[in-house]
Amino acid sequence: MKRTPFASWPCSIARTVDLLGDWWTPLVLREASYGSKRFGEFEANLKIGRNILTQRLNRLVEEGLLERVLYQERPERYEYLLTDSGRDFFPVLAAMAHWGDTWRSGNEGPPVVMRHQSCGHATHAEVVCAHCGEPLKLEDVTSELGPGYPQRLREKAEQMPRFAAQQ
Amino acid sequence: MKRTPFASWPCSIARTVDLLGDWWTPLVLREASYGSKRFGEFEANLKIGRNILTQRLNRLVEEGLLERVLYQERPERYEYLLTDSGRDFFPVLAAMAHWGDTWRSGNEGPPVVMRHQSCGHATHAEVVCAHCGEPLKLEDVTSELGPGYPQRLREKAEQMPRFAAQQ
Numbered sequence: 001m002k003r004t005p006f007a008s009w010p011c012s013i014a015r016t017v018d019l020l021g022d023w024w025t026p027l028v029l030r031e032a033s034y035g036s037k038r039f040g041e042f043e044a045n046l047k048i049g050r051n052i053l054t055q056r057l058n059r060l061v062e063e064g065l066l067e068r069v070l071y072q073e074r075p076e077r078y079e080y081l082l083t084d085s086g087r088d089f090f091p092v093l094a095a096m097a098h099w100g101d102t103w104r105s106g107n108e109g110p111p112v113v114m115r116h117q118s119c120g121h122a123t124h125a126e127v128v129c130a131h132c133g134e135p136l137k138l139e140d141v142t143s144e145l146g147p148g149y150p151q152r153l154r155e156k157a158e159q160m161p162r163f164a165a166q167q
Numbered sequence: 168m169k170r171t172p173f174a175s176w177p178c179s180i181a182r183t184v185d186l187l188g189d190w191w192t193p194l195v196l197r198e199a200s201y202g203s204k205r206f207g208e209f210e211a212n213l214k215i216g217r218n219i220l221t222q223r224l225n226r227l228v229e230e231g232l233l234e235r236v237l238y239q240e241r242p243e244r245y246e247y248l249l250t251d252s253g254r255d256f257f258p259v260l261a262a263m264a265h266w267g268d269t270w271r272s273g274n275e276g277p278p279v280v281m282r283h284q285s286c287g288h289a290t291h292a293e294v295v296c297a298h299c300g301e302p303l304k305l306e307d308v309t310s311e312l313g314p315g316y317p318q319r320l321r322e323k324a325e326q327m328p329r330f331a332a333q334q
Contacts, residue, residue: 010278012267090305091294100179108315111177119299127258132286138257148275
């Protein structure tokens, strides 16, 4: 897999994209979120080549979203379980699903519907402001340099129109 | 670019992933969401090769997330503007940003902070149930076949554990 070191950019989107890497990685995560644990389950449900699957599972383990756990001793067999950070990726998948439901479903409607067991209703993901709870729309949001923006890049960044609003 | 036809899968995540395609595409979208419009702006801000950028911009135009608009006649110059579906991708980027803020920021904290101009507060994306407004967590969500799930695949899908809850 070609790697571009987005992980080092001062941008949480780029750092997340670095992990996604290619088409398959988010779908392996989707599969894990659907409850798949074993290599053969991922393989059968995704119809993915074994080499590619091995590579993507290893990457997700390296990155801490999946944990590789021994479930059988002879022969040794492992399963792949979501970690906290892997489970925490579900809202991203749910937001992606809603975009796809809206813009890629055609006239037939969504192929899959989520049910929120807590409230009992068929639902979909809505992305809201963590403070006021209103839907987060592009036109209402501005960006500011955060505490983790590298010092050596700050001066240059302060000139960028995207961060100018705070000056 | 190698293409795997995820667009035809009965899954809105796969259909969205098909669009993302590689590391660069979501970052070109991020850049457009930050206000970049012209080829040179994308190029300078992303430090991306011209061939790769051309390819990704064309793909986003084909897919309807960007619109290519003439802004100067001699010589002809175009800019790339977000369409409704492109703007509607912002919540997905915001959800990705929050995951990255949480799991990829280290001790320094987030590199960039969003401010919600509507309420005036520094904020982040929260993904909630569109019905009850509670945070959408993996363990509270089940999946059901939706109206757009292809008839010819329904019988097989109904056997899958992920869709079994509704039987």
